[in-house]
Amino acid sequence: MERIEGSGASQLVQLIRAIGYNSEITFELATVTSAPPQLKIKVDHMNVELEKDDLIVAQSLTKHMRKVNLNVKKKASISSTSIDSLYTLTLPQGSGEWSLLSFGLNSADFKVEEAELEFTDELKKDDRVIVVGMNEGQTYIILDRVVMY
Known part of the structure; x- marks a missing residue:
């Protein structure tokens, strides 16, 4: 396998693509452009924002009780x-x-x-997230925040 370039998060995305390639599922990086309840994100390679109807969010990124x-x-x-x-x-x-x-x-x-x-640290504007695209890009799951050093 050749050397993977880029930041840690970019390297993770490239590694997942190389090892577990599945054309129906894609891993992408995105930026939150509007916080909940009107959640919107912009996937790095796309020119449009995805709205809350196109998104599924992991519970750990929402305000919730446990x-x-x-x-x-x-x-x-x-x-x-x-x-x-x-x-x-x-x-x-x-x-x-x-x-x-x-x-x-x-x-x-x-x-x-x-x-x-009560967990109150929900997604905020400008948070970087890792998302999984499904159904040929019709639905995206926000898995977690990412941090780049």
């Missing part, structure tokens, strides 16, 4: 800036009062079950 379980071992930290009241306990025989202002957990396990995590 269910997670969280386990923290060794050290947990809990803080709050919204303590509304001061708790006061009167000690017996008039020996004074004890007040709870704050508390800390220096070495405790922390577990959250069935939490929801």
